[in-house]
Amino acid sequence: MRHDIRTEIDIEAPPEEVWPHLIGLAAYADWNPFITRAEGVPEEGQTLSLRMEPPGGRAMTFSPRVTAVSTSAHFEWLGHLVVPGLFDGRHRFELIATDTGTRFVQSESFRGLLVRPLRRMLDGPTRAGFDAMNAALRRRVREAQPAA
Numbered sequence: 473m474r475h476d477i478r479t480e481i482d483i484e485a486p487p488e489e490v491w492p493h494l495i496g497l498a499a500y501a502d503w504n505p506f507i508t509r510a511e512g513v514p515e516e517g518q519t520l521s522l523r524m525e526p527p528g529g530r531a532m533t534f535s536p537r538v539t540a541v542s543t544s545a546h547f548e549w550l551g552h553l554v555v556p557g558l559f560d561g562r563h564r565f566e567l568i569a570t571d572t573g574t575r576f577v578q579s580e581s582f583r584g585l586l587v588r589p590l591r592r593m594l595d596g597p598t599r600a601g602f603d604a605m606n607a608a609l610r611r612r613v614r615e616a617q618p619a620a
Contacts, residue, residue: 473587477599478579481606485613487544487567487574493612494547494565503612506601509533516541520549527604529597536563559586576609578602 483490493499497510497520504510505525512520518538525531536551539562546566553559559582566577580602582594 473584475582475587475591475594476579477582477594477602478577479599479602479606480575480577481610482570482573483576483610483613484573485617487569489617490567490574490576490609490613491544493609493616494567495541503608504605505608506605512538514538514541514547522551524601526593526597526601528600529593536561540564553584553586557584559584559590576606578606 493503495514497512497514500507500510505527507522508525508531509523510520511522512518514520516538519535520538521533521535523531523533534551534553536549538548539550540546540548544567546564548562548564550560550562552561561580561582563580564578566575566579568575568577580598582590587594
């Protein structure tokens with residue numbers, strides 16, 4: 473079974489200004505309402521420790537492995553619940569340059585035996601967490617920009 477979630481938001485800053493906030497994992501606790509704790513090095517092959525707290529859902533801590541990083545373009549990891557194949561999530565952040573700044577795309581592809589029974593949680597609290605993080609990232613970037 474497979475299920476995908478995709479959310480996006482436009483941020484009025486170039487990808488180079490958004491990128492440091494996205495990969496500055498240690499600061500997530502200061503601004504991110506969805507991933508409230510993040511530790512590790514955002515480099516391919518590294519293992520992270522993340523605590524996700526979806527609105528109205530159950531908090532969980534897991535340790536995904538970074539599978540792709542391209543400066544100012546994308547950041548991706550793959551996580552598993554207990555063992556691979558039970559409930560796997562490939563989480564991806566993309567920064568796409570636009571005429572007005574950056575389109576931030578957050579997506580996740582879920583696979584495994586537990587996807588069907590957990591689909592309501594994915595479409596509810598998990599999607600809401602993506603949206604909350606997107607909005608918080610936009611606020612964080614705006615607050616960091618110098619006044620014109």
